[in-house]
Amino acid sequence: MQMHVRFSTRTASVIALMAAMSFTALHADAPATPAEIQKARHDHYHALGEASKKVRDLIRSSKPDFAVLEQAAEHIVDASIDQGRWFPAGSGPEAGKTRALPAVWTKPGEFAAAQKMFSDRAPTLLAAVRAKDVDAVRRAFREVGASCKNCHDTFRAPED
Amino acid sequence: MTENPASSVARVRIWDVPTRLVHWLIVASVATSWWTAERGDLELHRYSGYLLLGLLLFRIYWGFAGSSSARFAHFVKGPRAIARYLRSGSTPSVGHNPLGALSVVALLLLLLIQVTLGLFAVDVDGLESGPLSHYVSFEVGRACAKWHETVFDVLVWIIVLHIAAVLFYVIFRKQNLIGAMLHGHREYAEQPGSSIRFASVTRTIVGIVLAVALTWMIARGLELP
Numbered sequence: 001m002q003m004h005v006r007f008s009t010r011t012a013s014v015i016a017l018m019a020a021m022s023f024t025a026l027h028a029d030a031p032a033t034p035a036e037i038q039k040a041r042h043d044h045y046h047a048l049g050e051a052s053k054k055v056r057d058l059i060r061s062s063k064p065d066f067a068v069l070e071q072a073a074e075h076i077v078d079a080s081i082d083q084g085r086w087f088p089a090g091s092g093p094e095a096g097k098t099r100a101l102p103a104v105w106t107k108p109g110e111f112a113a114a115q116k117m118f119s120d121r122a123p124t125l126l127a128a129v130r131a132k133d134v135d136a137v138r139r140a141f142r143e144v145g146a147s148c149k150n151c152h153d154t155f156r157a158p159e160d
Numbered sequence: 161m162t163e164n165p166a167s168s169v170a171r172v173r174i175w176d177v178p179t180r181l182v183h184w185l186i187v188a189s190v191a192t193s194w195w196t197a198e199r200g201d202l203e204l205h206r207y208s209g210y211l212l213l214g215l216l217l218f219r220i221y222w223g224f225a226g227s228s229s230a231r232f233a234h235f236v237k238g239p240r241a242i243a244r245y246l247r248s249g250s251t252p253s254v255g256h257n258p259l260g261a262l263s264v265v266a267l268l269l270l271l272l273i274q275v276t277l278g279l280f281a282v283d284v285d286g287l288e289s290g291p292l293s294h295y296v297s298f299e300v301g302r303a304c305a306k307w308h309e310t311v312f313d314v315l316v317w318i319i320v321l322h323i324a325a326v327l328f329y330v331i332f333r334k335q336n337l338i339g340a341m342l343h344g345h346r347e348y349a350e351q352p353g354s355s356i357r358f359a360s361v362t363r364t365i366v367g368i369v370l371a372v373a374l375t376w377m378i379a380r381g382l383e384l385p
Contacts, residue, residue: 045285050298052286057294060381145287152285159284 034095041086041100044079051075052145055125059138066132073126076144080122083115099157114151121147170351174255175344176227178364182219183341186271189215190319194312202288209290210379213275218371219268225367228357229255236261252335254352260337263322270318274311279378281305291381 032040054072058064087104104111121144128136189212196205223232235256237245245251245258256264279290282301293301329335340346 049282049284049286053282053289053293053298053301054286056286056289060294145285148285148287 034091037086037088037091038096038098041091041098044082044086048076048079051079052148055137055141059134059141062134064134064137066129069129069137070126073122073129077122077126080115080119083118084112087111099159101155101157104155111151111155114147114155117147117150118144170348171345172254172348172352172355173345173358174229174340174356176230176356176358177344178218178222178226178359178367179230180341180344182215182222186212186215186219190271190315197312202283206290206379209275209278210375212271213279213378214371214375216268216272216275217374218367220272221367221370222359225359225363227359230359232265236265252346252348252352254346254348254354254356260325263318263325266318267315267322270311270315274308274315277304277308277311281308291379294381 051072055069055076058069058072087100089105092098092100092102092105121140125137125140125144128140189208192208193205193212196202196208222230228234235258237258242258242262245253253260279292280296280301281304282289282293282296282298283305284302286298289301290304293304296304326337329337336346
């Protein structure tokens, strides 16, 4: 009886230790809390807005600084690819204040299509920048902007 | 009451055409700006903003170079004059009364702040912006956009106050201020001592040319051609 209890205690300790280790491992794997995910997403889109403004400001001129323009266009292309990972399950309105609508998660097919419109059009912008064709950049930027608006109209709540 | 109205009532012209037209066009452009912002039509919103900017620039010019009833020096009064006016039981004025002057100054100032903020404002996506936003960072542009919303709320309250004050005069003081702003004339129990000196058409044209030119330059982003 005594032995049995002592054995159980040791077993329990081992199990507890293993559980603690695996919890730590799991926790290290888990990207962030829903609030952190929302904050990161907000920051990503803020940076994207900043890049959009940069392009918009630069293409006012017929002789823009193409080096700066290219950086901004690359940022936009990267964001168009990365955004697929910015909306994990559980990071919607239920997790805190966000303008992301539940439709992002209830209509995943349509949301993916809206994101694809952006990632399809963004490379055209970068290509036009690399070709140093201002008119083509202006056209491509309008198209990219329309893809932003297309998604926002359905999947983002209006500003309050 | 039994007297012949023609002999007891003096019909005096107090507001010139530019002052009245600018007043009602400001009303129309503020309404259009509000509606287009609500609908998210930023393209039209910019145009109604440019119209408002042009009207404000003209009104400021007219406040220095226009007919005497439109000039700031003529109607902007200090607190003592306002107090005296209130004690007198708000007798009808030729032009703005000292209290109405406050309303004019507050509205013009707020509208000017509002339009200026709009010139530098940037939307959250960096896709829509005012014509001078390329002079400021994304952060400053966003701050301007947020203030643009806050100032609008303040503006609405001042407009409500302005309308309430005008209605007070119409209903309780029997002074038809709205009719005067429409047709330019007011009726007084007796011929008022002071009279309005009206500005020439040439001055009007100069003001329009100046306002349009300056608005055009600002809308183009203040860049030399």
